Amino acid sequence: MxxxxxxxxxxxxxxxxxxxxxxxxxxxxxxxxxxxxxxxxxxxxxxxxxxxxxxxxxxxxxxxxxxxxxxxxxIHQRDEKVREAAGDPAEHTLIEQAKRVVAHNRTSRGLTSLYAIVSAEATDPGHPSHSDFAARYRDRAAEAEEILRSGQLDGEVRDDIDPALAARLISAVMDGIQLQWLLDDSVDMVALFEEFVGRYLHPAEGTDG
Structure with a gap:
């Protein structure tokens, strides 16, 4: 010391x-x-x-x-800011974390634009980030699938959805909403994502899971 x-x-x-x-x-x-x-x-x-x-x-x-x-x-600094915005996984569910990230991305247009542009560029196998982005989506989906399965057991996530498919859909919806917002900033990303979560992931009220 x-x-x-x-x-x-x-x-x-x-x-x-x-x-x-x-x-x-x-x-x-x-x-x-x-x-x-x-x-x-x-x-x-x-x-x-x-x-x-x-x-x-x-x-x-x-x-x-x-x-x-x-x-x-x-990209590393971008990821750190997103991770900080998402919060501690021990304190927030996957859905809560995703909502926090969407809200954060609305306040950081440059980073959101960067991610949208480069993720599209990286579909080219010759792009230097191709493997990284493929692994990023794959790993994120695997983590989300595990958390969704746990949420189903706890009654926080509908039990009639396939967690593997839902895990991929979460990323797809987030990315699609962000792209629309980048094209038209009157698009309310938070409201749209909450609509998706409420209609697709949350159990219907009055059910016991």
Whole structure:
């Protein structure tokens, strides 16, 4: 334990070149998000990102080895924000988490646009994120299926649906609603998702599951 920690004083924040480097790295990620969410991975230019940050392309490559590494960091930070918005699985059901994510995505248009564009691009087997996105949907469906089965046992999810199919439908509905919202921001994503959940997943009132 450091002296500062022993005395109860706050840990010092990084200063000097390291702090400057970290700030510059994050600025690059932020500008990359703006570029990728508009043009996708294919159309995103390192030169444009560097210009927006105020560095040369060579200077940008001091922080990220190539466009793939920069893009991976943008997606990583996006995932962390979504995970934080969803909340602790121990405290929220799958349906509650999904609702929280939809509400969060409405407040972060850039990240939502990025995900919509890149998930479509990634259908190309030659895209650098093809395998990652295929695994992402597959793993998310497997986790959702397990949680839905548990929800059926607890009476929180209708017992006449197939959890494996429903798990895939949740992602499909979320992605479809988000795409419509990106095209027309008068679309109420939260209300539409709640309509889907209420009509398709929740047991009808008056039933005992």
């Amino acid at each position: 450091s002296t500062d920690e022993q005395q109860g004083t706050p840990a010092r924040r990084p200063r000097g070149p390291y702090a400057t480097g970290q700030a510059r790295r994050q600025a690059i990620v932020d500008e990359a998000l703006a570029v990728f969410s508009r043009t996708g991975f294919r159309g995103g230019s390192l030169r444009e990102i560097a210009k927006r940050v105020g560095v040369t392309p060579t200077g940008l490559l001091h922080h990220f080895a190539d466009k793939e590494e920069l893009f991976a960091e943008v």
